[in-house]
Structures are given as structure tokens and as C-alpha cells.
Amino acid sequence: MLQVSVLKQKPDWVKERLAVKNFKQLELVDEIIALDDERKKLQSEFDALQSKINASSKDIGKLMAAKNINEANGLKASVAEWKASLEPIKQQSAEVEKKLNDTLVLLPNLPSESVPKGFSADDNLNIKEGGAKPELAADALPHWELAKKYKLIDFELGTKITGSGFPIYTGNGARLQRALIQYFLDYNGEAGYKEIIPPFMVNADSAFATGQLPDKEGQMYFVTEDQFYLIPTSEVPVTNMYRDVILKQDELPIKMTAYSPCFRREAGSYGKDVRGLNRLHQFEKVEIVQIVQAEKSYEVLDEMVAHVEGLLQSLQLPYRILRLCGGDMGFASALTYDFEVFSAAQKRWLEVSSVSNFESYQTNRLKCRYKNAEGKMQLAHTLNGSSLALPRILACILENNQTENSIKMPAPLKDYFKGEINQ
């Protein structure tokens, strides 16, 4: 969440930035400022009274020791009175604080200055394209047909076992998926990311700290019996490893990579978007996460973008990089680059990675701080990105690399996928 101090220092600037994200309730900024002023006032009153009570309690102890019972009893009566007047302040204070918090979490992160204005995916800024689109035969098949032809994925069987959006990978399909995961993890590991296998369910505190709650409540699967959320991305458990942690500056940056299945309810999706592997309820993803010094986060964002780009280049897939506009960005992000690969048979771009700088939006909730060079406590910055999401990569490899009776393997997979996909 945002820091109240920032709202207070530059309320107009905050509103202007929120407007770029098409956030409508700008009056909340003023409400929060007023609530914080009230909170301070109440706390001062509370502290002063409590201080008096504490001092008197000590005096009572001394009077009792000196057997000065009458005076002690007199003081007890005064303390009782003060305590009574403390109660309403305490209650009011709790109310104000709750309201302040509840309101503050409604504000999304502020987009950085370089975020283009806009309302939808159409307004995203295409900043780079790379890789050549393949020339496919006229009768080239979409990946769901290829999956059937080579017996790689069984969508119908997944529907029987669970429901739509839960495909079953079989034989070479499963092996190719595993090969890709392995390759991605190794690629990330070589760049200094420490490998993590996190829990695939998290508690509400964790979902809250990375910003999925309250924003994405309805998009996560929830296990009512134990009050756990199935992770929509390993960003959640991995970033939360640093919840309530104070770091030393020289421990930064912290670089982690994790493979996990991701679970998303995707309520409201339909049509060609959900065909085949395009959009699933369960999919696999390898994620990269960094926790960094505040001043360095944009430098690191560029580095992570280059890292993901290198991975796509190595797979020889046609890709483009978009800088997301205010309206298309995530709630917690300050700047996001999306990577899309061109699905040659479907003739459409598919998002395969989203790399974001959250600045201190997550760490303010996480309470993840570090002592800077001056010894001052400072919120760290978090970043994460997919490196990469599996299904759409798989879809593109199948479609783009198809020949009449085989699928050609990208060069880096030679060491990971032994065998061939052919008829």
C-alpha cells in the first residue's frame, strides 16, 4: 500500500498519478489525510493520559510499601477515573485506525512517470519486436489440433477429471513441459537467481501482503476448511518469505526463482481466449523475484526485462515487448512490461510474461525493510516477472515449429528434451 506520508506531502501529485491508472475515487486521498490527522490527535491524547496512569501506578506501589494506605487509595480513585476517560479515546482510536487502513488499501500503486495514459490493452506502448514470424503452410494447425495429432495434451480428459481449464499433459507433451521448466530454472539460476520451491497454498496474510487481497479476492481458489488460498503465482509465497524481515543493505539484491503451478478462477473469460492452452485454471510458471535497494529498482527492472528477452530469443520465438498503459496495469505495479509471443497458426499475440516494479507498494504491507548506508530504516523495493509462463510458450513452440509431420525443437531444449515429436 501507499505510504500516508507521501499522500500528505504531495496530495495533488498523488491524485494526478492515480488518474493515470484511471482510478476514480480521488477523494479518498483527502479522506486518508484527514483520518491520519485524527489518528495522531487521538494518539497524543491517549499517550498523555496513559503516561499519567503509569506514573501514578508506580506511586501507588511506593505508597503501599510505605504503608501509606489512605493516600494510595486516593490515587487509585484518580487512576480509575482516568482509565474511564481513556476508554472512549481507545475505541475511537481503533475505529479511526481501522477506517484509515481499510481506505488506504483501496488505493492502487502509483504508476511511474513513464507509464502511458490509456484505458485498455489497445493503449499499451509497443516498445520492441524481435524474432522472425515463421512462414507456415496454409493448412497449418493451431496448437490444440497439434496437441491431439501428436497426443501431447488431452483437454477433454482434464475436463472429466476436474473441469475445463485443467488439461492433462501426456507422454511427450508432459516431457516437453518438464524440459521447458528445467531449462527456464537453469537459465534463471545461471543469472544468479536462487531456486525456491514454495508452498502452493498461502494464508490470508500472505495474499494480502503482495496485494492479491483485497483486490483479487474472487480470482483465487479458496480452501474454506483451512482458510488457504491456492496461489495464482509463486510471487505470493516467494515474496512473502521476506514479510516482517529487516535486511542489511549488503544483503540486497535478493534474487529468487521458483517453479509452481498457478491457479486462477478466471471468472468472466470466454471464447477464443480460453481455447486450448490460451487461458487455463491451472498452469505452470517459472517466476523470478527480486528484492532490491530502493534507488536501484528501475535499473533492476531493465535488467529483468533483458533477462526475459534473452530467454525468448534463445527459444527463437517472435516476440514483442509492451509497456503497459495505466488502465491495463496491475493494482500493485508502478511499471509493467508485458512480453507477448506470436502464435503463428492462431495469428495472435499471447502474453507469456509480465515484468513489474512494485517499488515499495508490496514491502509497505510486507514490512520488508533494510538499513541503508546512513543506518536509516527504509522500505525495500520488489520486482517480479514470469520467466516464463509455460502453456502459451508451449502453444507457440507447437504452432510455430510445426512441419507436415513433426515439431522441431528449439536448440536450447536439445539437452533437456531427448527425443522427437513426430508421426
Add this chain to the structure above:
RNA sequence: GGUGAGGUGGGUGAGCGGCUCAAACCAGUAGUUUGCUAAACUGCCGUACGGGUUAAACUGUACCGAGGGUUCGAAUCCCUCCCUCACCGCCA
């Protein structure tokens, strides 16, 4: 799941109603001293939210797993929950 023992500052660990604004030791840090390595000694050494200041100093409140309660006063007593460890049971 059962039974028992516990959860105290970065770590170990004392305290079990007011003499604790949480002892001591270790680690960390600054300094003093001694040819070097090293040792000894001295000081400092939590977080959050307030007040205060240009910034500090200084100062108020809260925090001893979490939340309630008893009391003038709670790390300390009571209740509920969570977690850890040990043993037993079950199990990949």
C-alpha cells in the same frame, strides 16, 4: 490425531505481580591499549506510532507467540487460539 514440555531482543538464556525504562553471555559496532595475528578493557547496540529538532539530542506510548481478562500496576496470574519441540499413533 493423542500425551507432555515450551514459545522472552540478531542468537543463547534469566526473570514468574511493583527493586526490569527485560539481567547476563554471545554475535555486531565504535573506541582505548599492546611489535603483528590476536587478546583485554570501555561505550553503543530493537521495532512501530507520536511530540521535538534544519538534522540530531531529548521525550511520550505500545510491543516478552496472537487475542481477550483479572489488578492501581502483568513478560510474570487466568481464559481462548496459533506455533515449536519430544514421545506415541497414522501415513507418502
